[in-house]
Amino acid sequence: MAPPAEVLAVRGLSKTFPGVRALDDVDLTVHAGEVHALIGENGAGKSTLIKLLTGVYRPDAGRISFQGREVSFETPLEAQKAGISTIYQEVNLIPLLSVARNLFLGREPRTRLGLLDFARMNREADEILRTYGVRVDVRQSLRTLGVGAQQMVALARAVATEARVVIMDEPTSSLEPREVETLFTVIRRLRDEGIAVIYVSHRLDELYAVCSKVTVLRDGRRVHHGDLADLDRIDLVSTMLGRELGEVRAEGQTKFSGEHLIADDQPVLSARELSARHKLHGVSLDIRPGEVVGLGGLLGSGRTETAKAISGSLALSSGAVTVAGVPLRGGSTPAAIRAGISLLPEDRKSEGIVPGLSVRENIALAVLPRLSRFGLVSESRVDGIVDTFMKRLRIKASSPHQKVGELSGGNQQKVLLARWLAMNPKVLLLDEPTRGIDVGAKAEVQKLVDELAADGLGVLLISSDLEELIEGSDRVVVLKDGAVVGELTGDDVTEDQLMRTIAGEAPPRGTPEEAVTHG
Amino acid sequence: MSVTKTDAPMVTASNEPTDATEPAGSARSERLSALVQQHGALAVLVIVSLVASFSFDSFATGDNITNMATSSAFLAIVALGMTFVIITGGIDLSVGSLFALGGVLAAWGSRHGTLVALLLPLAVCGLIGVVNGLLVARSRLAPFIVTLAAMLGARGLMLALTDEGANTYLIAKGSFLAELGQGSTLGLGNPVWITLALFGAGAVVLRRTRFGQHVYAVGGNEDAAALMGAPVARTKILVYTLSGLLAGLAGALNAAWLASGVTILGNGMELDAISAVVIGGTLLTGGLGYVSGSLVGVLLLKVIQNVINQIGSLDSSYQLVVSGAFLALVVIAQTWLGRRRRLM
Incomplete structure (x- = not known):
């Protein structure tokens, strides 16, 4: 067998967003018939890299070669037509359309009259899906299928469009263990057919089960690449998190005071x-x-x-x-x-602060019902609470009436904290x-x-x-x-x-x- | 596409066919719900018609039926275009104004012959539809606002043409246009035949062409449709164009039927059309719908109107109350069915 061809070669790819260098001089080489793990923690640059490969973003610097030719995709559709398909974490199909129509949308078989040939479409859809281990009535709407089967339809569609590279972004995040096995069987088949798979997942077991190569990103840089077998789990985790084993400082510069006195058991x-x-x-x-x-x-x-x-x-x-x-x-x-119970959510912007409202209003938001009588809010009590927490949490704002959107991230976080602390x-x-x-x-x-x-x-x-x-x-x-x-x-x-x-x-x-x- | 034959083992799910789907019981109730959603309006239409024909002697007469059919035809044509728009997840509020404008343009153009009388409203209303579509698809404005603006604009244009409604253009008796609107073939008015032909064509386009698939896909999940290669913008432009064309045509036929371009027509017609489409089982949120349902929806509205007229003692104002109540019931039932089927 001839050595596998380099199907995708990324050289020196960089992408900067306002304030963030999301990807910094990253290389990635993927060969035909290879299942390549792409891993990294949040903010490591995985999604940015995938979006650059699939034409969602345009790189600031660097080259992408696909099947030996330099490419620059304008849209995801272009990338897909060229042969790079992506399976997203959430199934990206049309739930109300039938399974067969989802599989064939955009390239439906037609009769001589130019009308859709449903008989042929359903027959072929059935044949194709069987090879993916999915046996369903292809005429029923997609949403009646389980998530695993939907994922398979998405995969079948992606591969059917003559894909040479299939990118899977956390494909198993909503699958049952047995469905994961089915997915792996299909991935191995794709591999044997010479299709390259870029596999993104945080589940170590899965990576070791299907991947042969690995690229680790951290803070927008490639920090490791090579055979996955050469890297054991603990090394993989430490590479990913950027912590050298054994070099961990015995005692960090602690910002915390250490053990707490636990009053009540x-x-x-x-x-x-x-x-x-x-x-x-x-x-x-x-x-x-x-x-x-x-x-x-x-x-x-x-x-x-x-x-x-x-x-x-x-x-x-x-x-x-x-x-x-x-x-x-x-x-x-x-x-x-x-x-x-008070939750300070992970995503401050979408689940926490109301940027257009003032510091005062943001702090008082949750506690308002408790400060009102007959639906009328006691302004002086609100002022009292806002004043207390702005002092206690050392919130830096020009006044309680400054808009939260104008504050720094740290102060926004404190405002949120104040909102929940006010709830006692x-x-x-x-x-x-x-x-x-x-x-x-x-x-x-x-x-x-x-x-x-x-x-x-x-x-x-x-x-x-x-x-x-x-x-x-x-x-x-x-x-x-x-x-x-x-x-x-x-x-x-x-x-x-x-x-x-x-x-x-x-x-x-x-x-x-x-x-x-x-x- | 090629079906690859490899010796990869058939995977587990294939041995248990029901694995990939939900339990069989829910599949049956799913089919039942789907059936009710698609044909519920037809069942109600049949029941209401049967009850009416037993209750009122004058209901199931030939005259009454042909009258109802003819007067339904114009709304039905408008509702046909609306069906396409709503399946893409949009809305077209301009059709009532376009209907009136189409009628006036046809009557005004009839002095230059039937061809002008038909092509002029089609051209003008189609063009307004194209503009609606461009604004919705390319400028990504909300369909509600875009078509609301078109509704006001088209009504203004129509009033300008008629000197604020003071001028009523007539359609000469005996012209081909008048024959098209007023004549009948095999006992049914010509507008009825035209409507049936349009619905037949509409059904084929929606179910059996790529454009039809794209209409469903855009309404079902626009982002996914774009990723799957469906021409989202083009599809949207086409449905608004189609809606404009059909509203203009309906207006022209209506003018031919009345022998004049009546300026006060079409007020609130967009809402009647939307009601008919929704009653017919099309989801207001898009992605699911049937042209046949819209036809049934129009007929149902007309039959209810007719029944109330038959009950002489009942003030015809109540007709609106009944139509409104009926629409509310349908929407409640649809939402309920939709939740059951987890469409929403």
């Missing part, structure tokens, strides 16, 4: 066996008053979902949350807020509280979290920043694929241990609360 928040389809599989955790519990794991491991489940904004299939001994009615955000919560869930804010503000927010815990609040801290997680938390619960795989306590709360646990190596003392079970 009764948990203020107790989550039991939280499960949500595809997302969480029996996650349990306790938070005691005055304790900061870290939630570790890779992107997509279920950290945000856990926080959302506790705060009632993610529907659970089973599981229970109790706050200070009182069971919480599931799936209701207002009930969770009333019970004393018992438990604070912080999802990436320091993402995207500058170093000084970061330290301040971290210090605040510390003070709040010292005041007796139970805190759940989610962070991709290992140092922040290790130094800020009294305990760290580690998630993987939506299940708890370990818990670090006491002296085990180190970056080294955390990475080993994430990689699934050497579980820490004691057995994990929940074994990882798949099907």
Whole structure:
């Protein structure tokens, strides 16, 4: 057999967005018949790279060669026609149209009269889908299929358009384990047919199951590339997170004050066996008053979902949350807020602040109903609360009436924090509280979290920043694929241990609360 | 496309055919819901008609039926165009004004012969449709606002042509145009035949051509349709053009039927057309719909109107109340069915 041809070669690709260098001089080489893992944490540049390859963005610098020719795609459609197809995380088909029509949209077989030849279309669709292990009535509408089968239709469509490279962006994020197996069988078949697959996933098991090559991105740069077999899991995780094993500082420049005094041994928040389809599989955790519990794991491991489940904004299939001994009615955000749970969401812009409103209005937003009588808001009480929190959280604004949109990221985050603190919560869930804010503000927010815990609040801290997680938390619960795989306590709360646990190596003392079970 | 034959094993799901789909029971209720959504209006039409023909002697008479058919024809033609627009997820509020404008243009042009009388409204209303489509598709403006502007503009243009409605242009008796509107073939008025022909063609276009597939695809998921290579902008421009053309044609035929371009017509017609389309089972959110349903929807509105007229004691104002209540019921039922089928 001749050596496999280089089907896609990316050289020196760079892309800058206002304020961010999303991709910096990145190379990527993919050969025919290769399944190539593309990995990296959030913000590493994976999505940017994919969007550059598929014509969604145009590069600032660098070249993309596809099948030996330099290309520059203007639209995703052009890339698709040239032979680079993408399967997105969310199925991108038309749910109301029939399966066969989705498969053939844009290239339907026609009769001599120019009318669509449904008989042929349905017959061929059936034949094609069978080779993907999908046996359904192709005349029924796509949405009646399970997500896995829909994903297969998308894949069949992508390959049928003469694709030479298929990019799969977290294709398994909503699949059942058995559907994942089906997908792998198809991927292996594509590989044997000489099609190159670029596979993006955070699930290490999957990467080792189907990929032969790997490219690791971090902070917009390529930090590793080569055979996946040459890299064991722990190295892969440390490369991805940018932490050298053994070189981890014994003691970081701590912004946190270390261990907290845990006054009461009764948990203020107790989550039991939280499960949500595809997302969480029996996650349990306790938070005691005055304790900061870290939630570790890779992107997509279920950290945000856990926080959302506790705060009632993610529907659970089973599981229970109790706050200070009182069971919480599931799936209701207002009930969770009333019970004393406050969530600082990961995405400040879309789920938190109202940029057009003032600092004062943003802070008072959630607490307003409590400050009003007969529907009328007591202005003086609002002023009191706003004043208190602006001082306490050291919010830097020209006045309480400045628009929040004009503040820095760190101050926006503090405004959000103030909004929830004004509610007098018992438990604070912080999802990436320091993402995207500058170093000084970061330290301040971290210090605040510390003070709040010292005041007796139970805190759940989610962070991709290992140092922040290790130094800020009294305990760290580690998630993987939506299940708890370990818990670090006491002296085990180190970056080294955390990475080993994430990689699934050497579980820490004691057995994990929940074994990882798949099907 | 080629079906690749490799010796890759058939994967697990293939051994259990129901795996990929939802449980069989829900498939049956899904089919039932789909059936109700598609043909519910027809069932109601049949029931209402049967009850009416037993209750009123004058309902099921030849005259009454042909009258109802002819007077339904014009709204039906407008609703046909509206069906395409709504399936793409859009809305066309300009059709009532275009209907009136088309009628006036046809009557005004009839002095230059039938050809001018037909081509002039088609050209003008079609052009307004193209502009609607361009603004919606290329400038990405909301269809509601774009066609609202066109509705006002077209009505203004029509008033300018008729000196604020003071001038009524007549269509000469005995001309081919008058024959087209007033004559009948095999016992049914010519407008009825034209309407049936247009619906037949519309059904074929919608179900059996690529353009039709694109109409559904754009309404079903615009972003996905674009990624799958459907010409989203072109499809949108075409449906608004089609809607404009059909509204103009309906206006011209109506003028021929009345022998004059009546300026007060078409007010609120866009809403009647939308009602008929929705009653006929087309989703207002797009992606699903049938031209046959829209025809049934128009007939149902007309039959209800006729029945209320038959009940002599009932003030005809109540006709609006009944139509409104009926529309509300249909929308509630559709939403319910849609939720059941998880369309929304």
